[in-house]
Amino acid sequence: MQRQFATGVAFTLVAVLLWGAQFPVAKSVFATVDPYHVSLIRYGVATLLLVPIVAWRDGPAAFRYYGRAWPASLLGVIGMCGSPLLVFAGLELTRPEHAAIIVSLQPSMTAIVDWALRGRRPARFTVACIATAFVGVVLVVTKGDPSLVLGKRELLGDLLVLVGAACWVVYTMGTERFGGWSTLKLTLLTLIPGSIGLAVATAALVALGVARVPTPQELASVAGELAFLALAGVLAAMICWNAGNRRIGALNSMLMLNFVPIVVFAIGFLQGQAFAPVELAGAGLVIGALAANNLYLRHVHARRARS
Secondary structure, eight states: HHHHHHHHHHHHHHHHHHHHHHHHHHHHHTTSHHHHHHHHOOOOOOOOHHHHHEEEEEEEEOOOOOHHHHHHHHHHHHIIHHHHHHHHHHHHHHHHHHHHHHHTTHHHHHHHHHHHHHOOOOOOOHHHHHHHHHHHHHHHHHTTGGGGTTTTTHHHHHHHHHHHHHHHHHHHHGGGGTTTSOHHHHHHHHHHHHHHHHHHHHHHHHHSSSSSOOOOOHHHTHHHHHIIIIIIIIIIHHHHHHHHHHHHHHHHHHHHHHHHHHHHHHHHHHHOOOOOOHHHHHHHHHHHHHHHHHHHHHHHHHHHHHO
């Protein structure tokens, strides 16, 4: 059991490190290719590569939904279409550090969704941690002065990232209901409807004039970044995330997301970016509060298991 848990933690940590690295990479790509086409390329390429892998490993049976097509497809559209589309659309308008901090709120969102859907009210300690994390996010986003963010497009970007992060919470909690499926099967059968949703959404945005189809020259100029975002940020990260989530559960998986802003801030620091003290203080509040809450919840679950 301990070995399985350690393996799950390792899988989840790899996914989190890849996701943390993709924020600054994606932000740099948006100067050439809009976030909608970047999302479509990421998930489309990952889906096309995963199909032959799953077919070789599990055979034709891996492509059958066995009466669960609707819930799996809905989950795929929420997690593989709604989440990346909203997070990347928001990332174009805000800073990678802001997006990473907001994404790290997902453990708190999980507690709230669990309360709303399953009627399990969070403990007072959890509510206090959620409030503390919210204060930290406000400090990061506003740099301690709320007037700085009003009227700026960064606020819209932060809100889009928040909704996209909530979509990922729904996806992660929903995948626990597909216990009979292998990790690759679950990833693929949610990736397919998610990629279709991304194609439809991107086509609609192009028709509305919101998005623009990139030229071959533009795609070639950021081919390396797009390859990383598709192969590492989606294909490898999704397989690792689902594999880890199955071994350690959604609660422990969400704890690992606290490392995302650490990775993003570290990359920014290495690139010579300067952060205001209030931003670092806010980031510390978020990471500390969420880590404390998740450790508390793990302690409660362990105590209940022993009794």
